[in-house]
Amino acid sequence: xxxEFTFTEQARHGSARICRGCWDQMHMPIPxxxxxxxxxxxxxxxxxxxxxDICTICERSFQYVKKQRQIxxxxxxxxxxxxxxxxxxxxxxxxxxxxxxSLFQDRCAQAIWAHDGIVNKQMGDGLMAIFNFPIIRKDxxxxxxxxxxxxxxNCAAALGGLTxxxxxxxxxxxxxxxxxxxxxFSSFRSDFTAIGxxxxxxxxxxxxxxxxxxxxSAETAAKAPELAADAETRMLTLxxxxxxxxxxxxxxx
Amino acid sequence: xxxEFTFTEQARHGSARICRGCWDQMHMPIPxxxxxxxxxxxxxxxxxxxxxDICTICERSFQYVKKQRQIxxxxxxxxxxxxxxxxxxxxxxxxxxxxxxSLFQDRCAQAIWAHDGIVNKQMGDGLMAIFNFPIIRKDxxxxxxxxxxxxxxNCAAALGGLTxxxxxxxxxxxxxxxxxxxxxFSSFRSDFTAIGxxxxxxxxxxxxxxxxxxxxSAETAAKAPELAADAETRMLTLxxxxxxxxxxxxxxx
Numbered sequence: 001x002x003x004e005f006t007f008t009e010q011a012r013h014g015s016a017r018i019c020r021g022c023w024d025q026m027h028m029p030i031p032x033x034x035x036x037x038x039x040x041x042x043x044x045x046x047x048x049x050x051x052x053d054i055c056t057i058c059e060r061s062f063q064y065v066k067k068q069r070q071i072x073x074x075x076x077x078x079x080x081x082x083x084x085x086x087x088x089x090x091x092x093x094x095x096x097x098x099x100x101x102s103l104f105q106d107r108c109a110q111a112i113w114a115h116d117g118i119v120n121k122q123m124g125d126g127l128m129a130i131f132n133f134p135i136i137r138k139d140x141x142x143x144x145x146x147x148x149x150x151x152x153x154n155c156a157a158a159l160g161g162l163t164x165x166x167x168x169x170x171x172x173x174x175x176x177x178x179x180x181x182x183x184x185f186s187s188f189r190s191d192f193t194a195i196g197x198x199x200x201x202x203x204x205x206x207x208x209x210x211x212x213x214x215x216x217s218a219e220t221a222a223k224a225p226e227l228a229a230d231a232e233t234r235m236l237t238l239x240x241x242x243x244x245x246x247x248x249x250x251x252x253x
Numbered sequence: 254x255x256x257e258f259t260f261t262e263q264a265r266h267g268s269a270r271i272c273r274g275c276w277d278q279m280h281m282p283i284p285x286x287x288x289x290x291x292x293x294x295x296x297x298x299x300x301x302x303x304x305x306d307i308c309t310i311c312e313r314s315f316q317y318v319k320k321q322r323q324i325x326x327x328x329x330x331x332x333x334x335x336x337x338x339x340x341x342x343x344x345x346x347x348x349x350x351x352x353x354x355s356l357f358q359d360r361c362a363q364a365i366w367a368h369d370g371i372v373n374k375q376m377g378d379g380l381m382a383i384f385n386f387p388i389i390r391k392d393x394x395x396x397x398x399x400x401x402x403x404x405x406x407n408c409a410a411a412l413g414g415l416t417x418x419x420x421x422x423x424x425x426x427x428x429x430x431x432x433x434x435x436x437x438f439s440s441f442r443s444d445f446t447a448i449g450x451x452x453x454x455x456x457x458x459x460x461x462x463x464x465x466x467x468x469x470s471a472e473t474a475a476k477a478p479e480l481a482a483d484a485e486t487r488m489l490t491l492x493x494x495x496x497x498x499x500x501x502x503x504x505x506x
Contacts, residue, residue: 044297049442070351086457086493089450094434098323101448105439121376122439124448128376181347186358186375189302195354195377197342204339240339 013113014052020116021054021134025065030055050118050191051135058134062184062192065134070183073133076144076220077180077199078117079206080108080151080173081126084164101125103158104171111150115143120193128203130194133182141177141223145250148173148214156212170211176202177220204238205247214250221248266366267305273369274301274311274387278318283308303371303444304388311387315437315445318387323436326386329397329473330433330452331370332459333361333404333426334379337417354378356411357424364403368396373446381456383447386435394430394476398503401426401467409465423464429455430473457491458500467503474501 017033031037032047032055040046040055048059058065082088082104089097101124108127109119116135121128129147132140155171162169178198185195205215215236221228231248238245270290272283284290285300285308293299293308301312311318335341335357342350354377361380362372369388374381382400385393408424415422431451438448458468468489474481484501491498 052441070347072347084493086450086453086491087495089448089453090494094323094325094449098434098436098438098448101438102440106441109439109441121374122442122446123374123376123381124438124446124452181351183351185351185354185377186362187355188305188359188362189375193375193377195342195351196347197339199377200339200342238339240337241343242340 013110014047016053019053019055019058021048021051021058022065024136025058025134030057048118050120051113051116053113053116054118054134059192060190062182062190066183068183070181070185072179073182073194074140074178075133075180075182075194075198076131076140076175076177076223077194077202078112078129078131078144078148078173078175079126079203080129080148080171081206082159083170083172083209083211085125088164088169100159100162100169104155107154107158108151108171111147111154114150115147117143117147126206128194128199130180130182133194139224141175141220142227144175144177144220145214145216145224145227148175148216149250152212152214167211172206172209172211173214174202174204174206174209174216175214175220176205176217177223201238201241201245204241205236205245208236208238208247212251215247216250218246218248266363267300269306272306272308272311274304274307275318277389278311278387283310301371303373304366304369306366306369307371307387312445313443315435315443319436321436323434323438325432326435326447327393327431328386328433328435328447328451329384329393329428329430329476330447330455331365331382331384331397331401331426331428332379332456333382333401333424334459335412336423336425336462336464338378341417341422353412353415353422357408360407360411361404361424364400364407367403368400370396370400379459381447381452383433383435386447392477394428394473395480397428397430397473398467398469398477398480401428401469401503405465405467420464425459425462425464426467427455427457427459427462427469428467428473429458429470430476454491454494454498457494458489458498461489461491461500465504468500469503471499471501 019030117131180194270286275283370382370384433447
């Protein structure tokens with residue numbers, strides 16, 4: 001599926017005038033910016049919390065958009081969290097802790113949106129992002145790696161002053177690419193999510209990433225060879241996965 | 254805070270006529286059932302996805318409800334997920350996998366709502382529930398244990414026919430009680446969540462629970478001694494927590 005609209009390339013996150021998800025998925029122009037968006041806003045159709053360049057139709061009406069309960073999508077999944085947060089949460093005061101979580105979530109979201117991903121889930125000091133749905137990005141592996149590098153830069157700047165046992169507070173990122181199931185997997189929620197082995201493996205990779213590291217799977221590296229060329233290779237044993245998994249380690253630069 | 258309304262005791266989940274969260278937190282009667290709910294529905298105030306006995310004001314307007322950015326609450330946090338899901342997701346077809354996830358999410362939610370908890374986060378084959386906010390339950394530890402037992406029963410019935418390496422597919426649950434921070438911890442989302450060491454330790458306990466097990470912390474057990482009396486004690490080394498942690502193991506009965 002391609003779009004004839006060139007604005008998508010130039011758009012900054014949050015500046016799209018029509019929903020990029022509805023356009024990419026249905027070729028339907030849903031205004032989300034400018035005066036044409038006003039009547040839609042009155043109907044409750046606004047910018048999505050997952051990404052301000054998509055709308056609440058994309059977010060909450062998956063079955064309307066796709067005419068199916070679930071679809072299989074070749075996508076890239078990114079997990080990120082604050083390393084040592086459990087330890088940190090025992091030591092610092094509550095208000096400071098919540099400031100750190102807010103800083104982390106906001107800086108990560110900016111990085112993910114800048115590369116056309118969506119923040120699908122936020123879980124305390126962690127999050128999950130999807131690349132290639134609903135905004136189509138054929139180069140979703142590269143987009144996710146770009147977002148991860150920006151997450152590391154943004155968070156280093158935002159959290160840089162803070163230390164844990166004299167080490168600077170840092171973020172770990174895990175990325176994996178492949179076929180995921182996207183749909184609504186609960187009868188009482190209306191927001192879509194992604195499930196499947198690829199999602200779980202991305203989460204496992206993230207759990208093994210040290211502060212400042214981005215661990216990408218061999219599958220993601222193969223889709224973005226130019227970005228993984230100088231990356232160290234590391235063999236990992238991941239919970240729930242029988243064979244050792246080869247990962248590539250990207251570090252801050 | 255006490256409520257003079259006796260309906261709260263008798264209410265079945267999803268049957269409350271006024272929002273139990275707004276009542277418990279603000280003593281404000283917000284109709285969510287019956288004809289009085291109609292004008293509110295027109296304003297977008299409906300039953301919440303987190304628990305049908307609370308409303309979307311509780312869900313999305315934390316700062317309006319509490320007049321603060323965050324509060325400290327003595328609460329019980331429950332995590333549950335499907336054991337071996339990563340392994341499973343590599344082996345079975347996508348449609349079947351999503352049916353299992355939907356069954357799991359729905360059965361867990363019914364159990365949590367029956368004990369006045371809220372399903373705060375759903376993450377694929379896992380979820381996080383909060384007890385004692387916004388519906389006040391002084392016996393939140395007991396409520397969470399009751400929900401966990403019902404989760405195990407419901408899921409055994411729903412997933413019972415399925416096996417993984419000849420073992421029946423099962424669910425692991427982790428529960429911990431203590432002070433958590435509740436608020437909105439991201440500038441672009443409006444739903445509240447809970448963060449803090451207690452939340453992370455509950456997640457760590459869950460990750461150590463085998464299929465069919467409910468691991469509760471010593472703190473939760475102390476708040477519900479009658480429910481933990483016959484439980485085995487297990488010492489655990491949890492990621493990010495220096496000292497070994499004493500947990501009690503409740504199994505299906």
